[in-house]
Amino acid sequence: MGSVPTVVCVREVKQEDVQEWDDSMPLPGDIIEGVAQDNADEDDTFVSAKARSELILLLGKINRVSEHVLLKVRRGDSAVKLRACIVADRNVKMQKKFTVRAASDERHVAVLGDMTFEACFELQEMSRRIVNLDFKGFRTKGIPYDWKLKVGSFLPDHRSTVVGSILFMPRAKERITELLISRAMAWFSAAISSGIPLVFVNIQTEQIISSISFQLFPEPGESRFGMDIKRTEEGFICVYSVTEDSAADRAGLGDLLDQANRTHHLLVISRLQGKSLKPSIVDSEGLIHCCDNADIKETVSSAIEKSESIQIHIMSWPNQTVPAAPSSSAAATLQPPNGK
Template sequence: MAASDQTLVCVKQVKQELSNEWDESMPLPGDIIEGFSTHNSDADESFLPVKTSSEFSSQLGKINPRLESIWIKVRRGDSLLKLQTCIVQQKGYVLRRKYTIQATTDHRHIADLGDLTLEQCTELQVMSSRVVQTQGKGLHIDRIKYDWKMKVGTYLPHQSSSVVSSILFTPLAGEHCINTTTARCMAWFSASISSGVPLVFVNIQTELIPPTIEKTNLSNMQQKHYTAQIIHGIRLWFLPGLEEIPIELIPEPNEVRFGMEINRTEEGFVCIYSVTGGTSADRGGLKELHEEATANGFLLVISRLEGKSKMPTSVCSDGLIHCCDHAEMKDLLVSAIDQYEIIHLHVMAWPNQTRSSPTQVVGFAALLPPQRSFSTHHYD
């Protein structure tokens, strides 16, 4: 066989069509695979030679149950590179399984291997080189570290808070029009606003709801012909006030109550409707907030207690609103005062609320750009 007819195991193409996302750490068209190793070693003896693509596929199949990735030695131009790749099964081969390699950084980048001549490999390498070099002339996508723990602790009212809340409306029995469910959803939102709950509208969307029919109640024949009915609900996204104000209730010796009375609105929100002077609730600032909220026509609504949201979460098909048990909240407060434990809660802020918070508040107001005054410059 002439030297020009000798074939090499080569990457014929890759199934990642977005060539602008290729990089030199991936197997690229034209790469000649000279060997592979199951260990991250530079020693030549650790790499087993690759003779044909079918033999390499068979070897990958034997390794696959034990290891998810291997190291391959590829010749690219005048360079000899060591790349880490994953082992994947090629789709489309049913009777006989075939295995190939995939880039570790992109699961879409799967190599199609073949036995090609050196000339064919070189042509493919020229094409790949042009793609990667052209990419290099553009803007690089960088990856930066981000202190998520610090940001969550600094910019959220509580580490378990997502700031935005939502409530899911399931259609009532016989309610087959999505517009009817939407109207009911917006009626609830409008009623909440009218009652004095300072919600901020964010978004509204349809959502698939899994059917709740228990198939165990059906006969065998019914189960055979049973088709789950697709139900579309409405999810309303909202912010709990312009911001959430953190409150700390610190009981003093001999105090038997925190000094606030809570109640639940018709729409499922828990509000503070009275605060006793001289109590921990008063010292925490709730009396001042309650008086200001009342004077401005708003309710003083508890958005979370000990970091847990107290928002209504859903409306079921019988029209009942799923919300927090305010009796359970009362029991928690009674238990805490008995043990002289500190209680942390958040209340919803309303427009033009004036009371300054000792700690950073987070919400819609914090998402707005800061008010700044800029001096005017004149340029010749």
């Protein structure tokens, strides 16, 4: 029997903080198909290596002229080009050998090895779950909004806001939400302790009904999932009708929509297939950037054509299209939508 073929692969990385991995770094399971000098542009400039020993020699040659290298790696069905740094392999004591590390993080050093395709793909799946390489948000587009009308209609005093806010941006390499929230609360607590009369209202990343995650399964012959959606002026995607005995109805969306209508709420889809559908930003021209309807339709149509299920997350927001007339003390007594 012949030997099992192997490829040069990233067996592991020395950075243990997986929260700081990203898809621009060499990741466990990456199959290294070729290397080239940092200024290479064309695919034919990449030189392949069939074994770890050959790759080490190539890295040594490139290191004579530059500490940076371009890697062409195979991740699943995709070929990805990465910029990396050549570093000495500290696992080897007797002679100088080389490996690579992430260009953006000197701690992220790759351990290379000769591995089977099957072993590489198993590592790739682990890496994919950690950094979610397959996640791509829906395309967005800007929609116009009548800010002047809304400010005049919905603010008790259109000349000033009734609440203040501060935006905390993550620091470099700070990818854990809890760290960002801790910094925000430390700032707020310090301000209160010094005598600043602040009143805490909310820190929010996403208001979601986490216990309600719906999986919609089409039956043979069904050409629709059975829910009709529309976008609000503010850019949210809402369910406004559910077809009886459809996949959406069988999943329980019909009952939830009836309940939302009775309580004058909107049934908002916050995520589709794990991707956010909520408005993401308001630009300097006043356009609200929302997920593209065509992108949503393509995702749903593709799933129904393949007879595959889709997963949606639902959140419920108050439907306050007719604001009450503000009283003279409205600016002091205005409550959040659910507050009474």
